[in-house]
Amino acid sequence: MTALKLIARNHLAAFGGIVLLLVVAMALLVPFLPIADPDLTDPANRLKRPFTDGAVLGTDHLGRDLLARLLWGTQLSLVVGAAAAVIAAVIGSAIGIVAGYFGGRTDSLIMRGIDMLMAFPYILLALAIVAVLGPGLINALYAVAVVNIPFFARNIRGVTVALAHREFVDAARLSGMNDRQIIVSEILPNVMPVIVIAMSTTVGWMILETAGLSFLGLGSQPPQADLGSMLGEGRKLLITAPHASIVPGVMIFVIVMSVNLLGDGIRDALDPRLRSGALSRPAAATRVDRTNNPPETRKVDALLKVEDLHTEFRLGSRTYRAVGGVDFEVRAGECLGIVGESGSGKSVTALSLLGLVASPPGVVTGGAVRVDGTDTLSMNGEALRRLRGGRVAYVFQDPLATLHPLYRVGDQMVEAIRCHRSMSKQAAWDHAVALLEQVRIPNAAFRAKAYPHELSGGMRQRVGIALALVNDPALVILDEPTTALDVTVQAQVLALLSDLRRERNLAMVFITHDFGVVSQLCDRVAVMYAGRIVETGPTDDVLKTPSHPYTKRLIACVLELGGGRRVLSAIPGLPPPVDDLPAGCAFAPRCDKANDQCRRGDIVLGGNGMRAVRCLQPEGLPI
Numbered sequence: 257m258t259a260l261k262l263i264a265r266n267h268l269a270a271f272g273g274i275v276l277l278l279v280v281a282m283a284l285l286v287p288f289l290p291i292a293d294p295d296l297t298d299p300a301n302r303l304k305r306p307f308t309d310g311a312v313l314g315t316d317h318l319g320r321d322l323l324a325r326l327l328w329g330t331q332l333s334l335v336v337g338a339a340a341a342v343i344a345a346v347i348g349s350a351i352g353i354v355a356g357y358f359g360g361r362t363d364s365l366i367m368r369g370i371d372m373l374m375a376f377p378y379i380l381l382a383l384a385i386v387a388v389l390g391p392g393l394i395n396a397l398y399a400v401a402v403v404n405i406p407f408f409a410r411n412i413r414g415v416t417v418a419l420a421h422r423e424f425v426d427a428a429r430l431s432g433m434n435d436r437q438i439i440v441s442e443i444l445p446n447v448m449p450v451i452v453i454a455m456s457t458t459v460g461w462m463i464l465e466t467a468g469l470s471f472l473g474l475g476s477q478p479p480q481a482d483l484g485s486m487l488g489e490g491r492k493l494l495i496t497a498p499h500a501s502i503v504p505g506v507m508i509f510v511i512v513m514s515v516n517l518l519g520d521g522i523r524d525a526l527d528p529r530l531r532s533g534a535l536s537r538p539a540a541a542t543r544v545d546r547t548n549n550p551p552e553t554r555k556v557d558a559l560l561k562v563e564d565l566h567t568e569f570r571l572g573s574r575t576y577r578a579v580g581g582v583d584f585e586v587r588a589g590e591c592l593g594i595v596g597e598s599g600s601g602k603s604v605t606a607l608s609l610l611g612l613v614a615s616p617p618g619v620v621t622g623g624a625v626r627v628d629g630t631d632t633l634s635m636n637g638e639a640l641r642r643l644r645g646g647r648v649a650y651v652f653q654d655p656l657a658t659l660h661p662l663y664r665v666g667d668q669m670v671e672a673i674r675c676h677r678s679m680s681k682q683a684a685w686d687h688a689v690a691l692l693e694q695v696r697i698p699n700a701a702f703r704a705k706a707y708p709h710e711l712s713g714g715m716r717q718r719v720g721i722a723l724a725l726v727n728d729p730a731l732v733i734l735d736e737p738t739t740a741l742d743v744t745v746q747a748q749v750l751a752l753l754s755d756l757r758r759e760r761n762l763a764m765v766f767i768t769h770d771f772g773v774v775s776q777l778c779d780r781v782a783v784m785y786a787g788r789i790v791e792t793g794p795t796d797d798v799l800k801t802p803s804h805p806y807t808k809r810l811i812a813c814v815l816e817l818g819g820g821r822r823v824l825s826a827i828p829g830l831p832p833p834v835d836d837l838p839a840g841c842a843f844a845p846r847c848d849k850a851n852d853q854c855r856r857g858d859i860v861l862g863g864n865g866m867r868a869v870r871c872l873q874p875e876g877l878p879i
């Protein structure tokens with residue numbers, strides 16, 4: 257259903273689909289239409305122009321009605337082209353799956369045979385096949401199918417090779433399935449979309465090839481007509497009776513064009529990455545579409561002040577409200593922890609600060625983000641570019657994904673330095689090495705020449721931190737920088753961040769789902785749930801006397817070493833889907849204290865300046 261909707265939304269594909277549907281309907285209805293016999297010759301009325309004496313499209317050189325021949329010829333061409341596509345797809349895909357799945361010698365043997373077939377120009381190969389089998393439409397169909405088998409075999413083999421070594425195939429084998437069962441139940445469903453895509457984009461091509469063989473007199477034989485043979489007959493009269501070749505020529509064009517437009521639409525609709533927008537090129541900054549004016553500019557003494565930030569993702573008719581009105585501020589040298597379960601909106605909040613949420617589908621719909629008093633959401637691209645990696649830098653969770661795999665880490669740091677200040681390459685390199693030393697990378701001058709894959713996970717994250725520091729930022733936003741590391745390395749990285757913060761008076765926004773990490777590093781903490789802050793305050797206070805039931809539950813999930821026997825409690829239920837948030841408190845469905853009032857209206861973040869909580873029944877907080 258979604259695929260059909262996506263095709264309908266693609267105007268060109270929808271146009272192609274409608275045209276093709278009309279042509280196919282016409283071809284199917286042709287036996288019931290009141291038209292002349294397509295093979296009835298009438299030499300007295302030969303080569304009549306269109307729209308004369310009841311012959312809508314005129315007559316050919318034997319006086320046969322061109323409309324009747326066109327409709328029957330279209331039917332024949334469509335059937336032959338589609339049949340050739342199905343035969344080529346079935347045989348080619350089977351060959352590709354067998355070669356890709358079994359690999360080794362089977363693969364080499366099959367693929368070398370396919371290579372030999374591909375070594376011949378396809379039309380010559382088709383001609384040779386028809387020459388051996390003899391002229392005729394069925395033989396032309398076989399020839400076209402055979403020359404297209406290698407195309408399917410190669411494509412499907414490539415996809416199968418990648419699938420054959422995946423964990424789910426190993427798991428199927430270990431569960432006792434034999435090769436045939438694995439191919440049918442594990443491989444085939446995964447290659448099916450590729451087969452459909454390949455078919456939809458090649459069927460037009462096969463209709464053309466069959467028409468080409470008929471045009472040369474090797475396909476349909478008189479008196480039977482397909483579009484190619486009609487074109488071949490008309491060609492001889494191109495000057496005296498151009499309509500005889502224009503009529504089948506236009507029909508071939510219409511069919512092939514509509515098949516190709518629809519095929520492209522099907523390809524796009526079946527590709528899950530295109531469907532989710534993952535392949536669309538995001539804009540350089542998140543789209544800002546504020547329904548209200550940004551909050552008034554007042555004198556701001558915080559380095560970063562976020563006010564009523566709203567960010568959402570618009571996918572088709574659905575709107576995912578990832579960040580639904582977030583306020584916080586960070587002063588110079590201060591570290592704010594943002595904590596919450598997966599999906600609570602921490603990363604989207606962090607990325608929204610400097611317009612890094614991908615648009616489409618992300619849109620900032622409200623609020624303001626002031627860095628040194630200037631709203632980043634109103635900045636132009638160049639101002640944002642100067643800020644990113646300059647005064648404000650980011651460290652992400654997976655340095656293997658953020659570092660470029662083909663450049664040495666030192667070169668990547670040099671590039672980051674020279675993007676922001678004019679410095680000679682050598683001076684920038686020396687600065688990079690000094691920073692690598694500062695983040696305690698042993699033998700930094702040597703490591704600067706390493707590629708990311710040559711470093712351990714902990715070392716790569718240190719490079720990520722050094723990369724963030726190259727331009728002496730005032731604020732670093734760290735999005736789960738230690739989650740991918742083991743606990744010992746995590747402790748080292750946290751100690752390093754703590755030292756760097758002291759030495760450089762760095763402000764930090766530290767995003768994590770781990771209260772243990774927050775307690776080591778952060779002065780203040782903000783707890784997020786379903787895109788909003790539900791509690792905030794000094795870290796020690798929040799940890800000792802959590803007020804919001806959610807904070808309490810989150811803290812109870814943290815293991816305490818030497819804490820004696822304690823039952824670790826998980827939070828029952830799941831966070832609400834952000835495209836369908838409940839009214840009132842979003843945590844109410846999982847909260848054992850929730851009453852009817854909690855499920856109504858908007859609950860504000862109330863407090864006494866330092867501590868604030870978004871709850872109607874907060875605990876232990878003098879409000």
Ligand SMILES: Nc1ncnc2c1ncn2[C@@H]1O[C@H](COP(=O)(O)OP(=O)(O)OP(=O)(O)O)[C@@H](O)[C@H]1O
Pocket residue numbers: 569571576577578596597598599600601602603604605617769834
């Ligand atoms: N491209 C997107 N399209 C639709 N929804 C999205 C997209 N990116 C994020 N979201 C939604 O936004 C919400 C917040 O996501 P976010 O990544 O900020 O969570 P998080 O708290 O950082 O989680 P994690 O700790 O797993 O990174 C989630 O519900 C997520 O499903």
